[in-house]
Amino acid sequence: MPINNGQKVLIIADNKAGRRKLYFFTIDARQSYSTFLGNIQGKEILGKDYGETIKLDKGILYLIEPSLYDKIMYDLKRKSQVIYPKDSGYITSLSGIRKGMKVLEAGIGSGFLTIEIAKHVCPDGKVYAYDIRDDMIEIAKKNLEKANFLDCIIINKKDIREGIDEENFDAAFLDMADPWNALNKIHKSIKISAPVVIFVPTVNQIEKLLSNIDDKYVIQEISELIKREWEPRKEALRPSVRTIGHTGFIILLRVLK
Template identity: 30%
Template sequence: MPRIGELVLLVSPKGKRYLRRVEPGADLHCGDGIVAMEDVMGADFGTIVRSHSGKPFRLYRPALPDLLRGIKRQTQVIYPKDIGYICMRLGVGPGRKIIESGSGSGGLTLAMSFFAGETGEIHTHEAREEFMKLCRKNLDWAGLGSNVTLYHQDIKDGFLTGDADALFLDVRDPWEYLHHIPAAVKSGAMLGFLVPTVDQVSRLLFGLEKGPYDEVEVCEVLVRGWKPVPDRLRPMDRMVAHTGFLIFARHQEQIDALDAYKYMGTRERKQESARRERLGLPPLRGETGGEAGDDFIDEPDGSCED
């Protein structure tokens, strides 16, 4: 049964969802009647509680997506579909130390706190004090955040902690802060970034290729629901499509001994030559008359990309 102070989810006959905290007298008033909190406190999760008009409400323990939908917002929040992949790629979990910047309303912070558990650490930086306070308020409301440290800090001056296992930036111009990252994370740490537009992605990629970063990935997460009708199964008319670009990389100092073993097909040679030209590095051997076979060149993979 629900405990005093606990959040519960009540779902109306029409499917409308209400998050309420269990407190004496905190009855739910809605179009389907009044649900007495006394009745909620006496029911088990997964059962039915009826309103004063006899309408049945399902009583559930809120899941993480319910908490994310229920937070107070003053900023655009990261969608659950993106949060799941972010937490997986960064390895958020028990015993891990994660640095975040751009706390905003605290949606991602809340989720990372949930996954990190009692032994994980989340250190989140926010330049605007009102957002930092809102983030803390949302964490307290959800009953999470004991493993979260909030800093009122503009990261143009660097991060206020270090030795992190992973780092995530949700800021407008993440390329401006790349030089602060090596001092804040362990060697080999996973890094993540969220930006909404392609020009921001390009500027970030230009910054990452200067190092010390490797294993760069750019993606977006799209979710298309299907109508759960067995004899008429088909996609929903609408879907949650582009909400932002996710960029991941690994903090990695250059290891010259690995260069000789890199795959260098035709496409890779073109990309590496362009990168070297942008960075003002010497051209690849073979590009200026070097001996054939100076670089490892495999057979083309059949791709038409260049």
């Protein structure tokens, strides 16, 4: 299917010497697009199919149809610090959520984790997302609409630390500065043995969380993920100098009676 005006394209620019860079463009015939291999005009991309290439003097541009991962990384708007797929993919896997489940989320932010949760539970399940900021909710709605998940998300503008009305959740996710202040309020609404996954950026928050967990929960795991990419050079395969280090801590709790 030919690429048309307004469509998104992921471009992998390769100089054939082992250096690659990614670019995410919305194609417009009137625009010029800059890459480290040189500039290319929008009209040169229009009419080509995804999966085709454009040869430049310094290398090759691969035209790729963006995946949801690509859109999350390069296209969605963000107003706050977000949870990227490096962490959100593990968080949802750790929770064991699946299609049809009813899930609670506190701290919707820009909606990045919400999208990852929705991938697992929608369309038959529901995500009940709480946030207290209008600006965050508006950005999250736009991002969820772009990802085609808005229909199975119920957004509440309410402080979860004051309690929630829903019950019978299969899992809960807390991305907030003081998750320990929400645990007692949500306990009765979550099924026994269900996972509660918490994401916090600092050690101090973990220490405070540990000091405030009572006999309603047990800690199953505390972890963090480090991502190191490799440079795809046939003659000199080696780790990239770019490493995505600490982004946050992931704490898995299980609900007790």
